[in-house]
Amino acid sequence: MSELLQILDETGKKVGKAPRVKREVLLQIYRAIVQTRAFDDRCMKLQRTGRIGFSVPNLGIEAVSAGAAAAMDPIRDWFAPYYRDFAMLFYHDVSAEKMFDNMFGNCEDNAVGRQMPVHFTFTEPAKFFSISSPLGTQIPQAVGMAMAMKNRGEDSAVITTFGDGTTSSSGFHSGLNFAGVYKAPIVFLCQNNQFAISCHSDMQTASESYAIKARAYGMPGVRVDGNDALAVYKAVSDAAKRAREGKGPTLIEAYTFRMGGHSTSDDPSRYVDAGLIAKWQKRDPLLRLRNWLIGEGHLTEERADEIANEVAEEIKQAADAAQAKSRPVLGTIFTDVFEKMPSHLEAQMEGCIKHHAERDEAVDEKGEFPL
Amino acid sequence: MKEDDSVLVMGEDVGPKGGVFLATEKLTAEFGEERCFDTPLSEDGIVGVGVGMAMNGMKPVCEIQFQDFIFPAFDQIVSEAAKIRYRSGGQYTVPMVIRTPYGGGIKGGLYHSQSGEAYFAHTPGLKVVIPSTPYDAKGLLIASINDPDPVLFMEPKALYRAFREDVPDGVYEVELSKTRNVTEGGDVAVFCYGAMVPVCADAAKRIKDSRNKDVRVVDLRTLMPLDEESVLQAARDCGRVVIVHEAPRFCGYGAELSALIAERAIESIEAPIKRVAGFDTPFPNTLENYYMPDARRVLDAIEEVLDF
16 A cells, blocks of 8 residues: 555656656646746745735645646546646646636636635636635535536546545545445545645544555555656546546545645745755656656757746736736625525625715725735 | 436435435335435535535435534535535536424434524525425425525424325425415514424414404515515514524524514514524423423513513
8 A cells, every 4th residue: 555656756767657648748747837836936926025815835746736637538527626736727728817817816717806816716628616715625525526427427537636634624534435335436636745734744644644545435545656747647547547437436645745835824944844845856746757758759958948938928928917907896795695696685785885986995905814 | 306307315314214204205216226315424425415416417405314413514515505606606506405304392302403594594605495384395395406506495393294284296386585474464473484383373373362463473484585575564564573483592593583673674663572482502302392482482472562
């Protein structure tokens, strides 16, 4: 169980049997990681300059999201990700501008400015289910999505992701238990990045691994090097195939490391040993993939630089465009509570709009999020 | 379930056994295990899985065996089912029903008797429906299943075997968010729901017999969204108001009704608004009949507002 699936070692040398993957897929994984880094970096700057309220660094874990995304089908499959999964969206061509719309909570944000940043929701170009802040709630829901697919006899599957801390939640237990009982077509991907805010993984479980928990739910558990995009791709592909064939769910533990803080409000130097960071820097998922792609002739140094420049420009333009958009209108506080607005909400909406129309005072919008 | 293949029933013991109150009897035999099935003993799993199914094209009717057991699923109901339309800007919706027997009257003690409607009526995005007759139970349940939003459908378990009533064959809906006048009257308005409806009707009959006063007993039927206009109309027409529920009084649903009437119909009110409710204690077992409002307590309240 403690065996770690690895295809590329830390230098990008092939040490395992590589799956057959099309060159476009490999380059798209690479690009999604580059996009995530640029997006992450931009968000950090926007937060530090007070333009957005919050973000969550993805540095270090990107190969988990990108490799997994590549193994799923954007047309028929559903995704129930968690908040540290930017590369999953980039891989499937969610536009950076739409993501920034959420970061700014502007009038074109799919979540209509109702959620904090990084709580994305998309139905196009793929079903990326709306992210919740309470942890683990998406796990039984993802099982329900998968059971609906099975009920209709579809050839599709669901992937849901979560961090190591979430394995302690009731949703993890309920979800995996239901999925095991009903053989739901689902892939559970635990991004073991070793920290739940400041609490080390040791605080979450006394098990020898997260993957071993699968045994108790009657499903296979796989442990994979989360900084090896190829290995993640292989593990998720195999699990998705198994799900589609009616063989039921799989739990995958992707062993990785969160190089940044939990969020823009967190200072990891208070609880992460500097030596640990240095150790994981050598395992950088982007560099590893890049070295291998270049070695295989899929990529050149020049093309890699071009990609970096294209992405930098794309992210900058997207951020600028989203920042220029206005806030959602006041009435959006009251819409989408129910499909049809009940009379008490109509009355509250009218009152709210009238109140602010009559008073031309700026509403204090300061507020710093502590987590 | 005959009308719509996407409707399915899930919960603990709802399959071959037919539910502990036999509400789902014979459904598995008729519709198969794909449509009516037992689940692991996991309330947050039942509701969480139901939420996912509802978002992906199904119309699950999830049963929580007793409302007292619903709290492990509180997060899934309050923070998920009720908020998913809002937080996704309508991209994802949760057309599901959660059925659950609630209330006292079966000697169930602390954990088979509670009335938690106020917790849920307080939740934006969730509808709360409580029938009090067989006719309404069917019509409101069908309306709830067809509703595009999540509905908590609370069934007064004291009434399951209390009386019989003819129910039409076939499909019909009783519109949500519409009250029903159980008795007509202009002297006192009594607002109630669920198992308190026959109790209040009994009290109304007694006051008619003893003092020839006409009480308008209003069965709310849907607590959220409330039919506010009908409540205010009854309060204005009668000028005297009694509110009855078996849940504890403090921050109970009656507090909201009372505030609503005070805010918007105070000019018509001629006596203090009286609440008859369960006590602010856990629900007792042996002495449950002293805990739950009965016709005598409702009658006392009606007399108090009449004599003010």
